[in-house]
Amino acid sequence: MPRPVASLLPLASRRLFATVDIASLACFRVLFGLLMFVEVWRDLPDIGPLYIEPEFHFTFFALDWVRPLAGDGMHVVFGVLGLAALCVTIGLWYRTAAAVFFVGISYVFLLEQSCYLNHIYLLALVSFLMMFVPAHRAASVDAWLRPRLRADTAPAWALWLLRAQIGIPYFYAGLAKLNPDWLRGEPMRTWLAESADLPLAGPLLREWWAPYFFSWGGLGFDLLVVPALLWRPTRALAYVLALSFHLINAAVFSIGIFPWVMIAATTIFFEPDWPRRLWNRVAARVGAPPSPAPIVAGPPAHLGRAQRATLVALGLYVGWQLLFPLRHWLYPGDVAWTEEGHKFAWRMKLRDKNGYVRFFASDPELGASWKIDLAGRLPGWQRQEMSGRPEMILQYARFLADDLRARGHAAIEVRVVALVSLNGRRPQLMIDPSVDLARVEPSLWPSLWIVHPTFDD
Incomplete structure (x- = not known):
């Protein structure tokens, strides 16, 4: 007999406190930190034009007190951001570095509403989560300096929390595409026409079917890629499609580092030990010592007070991430026209x-x-x-x-x-x-x- 839902929930909760191989989290930390450093480096030439020179800055609701620093202050902010990103990469003072990066990128993000980008919002959220995810207990300077910190495993909730944060933008981006304009190929038709002079791909972008191919393909990809990545039989194909999708976006649209961030972040859906298995394959070819598989623990029989508190915090955070993007339904009219509830809702490239x-x-x-x-x-x-x-x-x-x-x-x-x-x-x-x-x-x-x-x- 199938178990009732009520009996499955406690089991699922306890499984979040089983342990998994930490290799995937450590790899994610390195990739995320490196990409954040690249993002900060790319933004250096824009500090003056975006944050220092304008007479007026468009702020977010109730946050008009967030202002750029005077003098060389903004250059110092970006310098600290770059240093924090490098510290996250190598795992040096990891939690402090993640906290500094979260505060810094959130500050820069809130300075100018004209510069709003969904991917910067996502980077701020991920950097917030990295403060709590113990991704520094392996392959890090912290673990080298403090041997007692070292661990080959991490709680499963850390892995699933990052998976949820990466998966939510995919899902809501697909959900938002279920609108008449997107299904009739707009605004994709307009954007493809602007890229029709690209070498090789340009003539294809002018074909009548191109807007429908990109619109419907993007819709299907966003809605299905996360389930396909989670299911082992379709995971390899899903990642190839994700890789192709983001590379095409990088070539056709000017959306900065976002495709590369998502290519790296999507690896979090692989099996937790994938970097260890990859290393062992390379080690076997070059004669290096392999990395032994860690011993993972199953779910605890009962949750302690700290675990229950963690579970409540996880539920509140994920619940908020699931509900907040839906607030535009509380407003009359077309959100693409009124913009009420558009931001912070993963409504990407829709109008x-x-x-x-x-x-x-x-x-x-x-x-x-x-x-x-x-x-x-x-x-x-x-x-x-x-x-x-x-x-x-x-x-x-x-x-x-x-x-x-x-x-x-x-x-x-x-x-x-x-x-x-x-x-x-x-x-x-x-x-x-x-x-x-x-x-x-x-x-x-x-x-x-x-x-x-x-x-x-």
């Missing part, structure tokens, strides 16, 4: 917005109105990102109002005309032009000043 925004100021006391010229006030990359994001438009309207009040316009009003095209449609009003945005307070409630168009497709 293409083009349009323009014009800000107009009115001073009732003077009976005067005028257009505000943004040239010289906002860099092009900030203007482009703001043009399709209502929250950012509101934020900048309030900044302009504060600036004009400081110049003597006590009763200033700021209104916006924003015409935006979503995924190739005709441009439509996104902001109610009759609303004085200078009087609108930022809120987590639905924004009544956003115009909800009726799409005619």
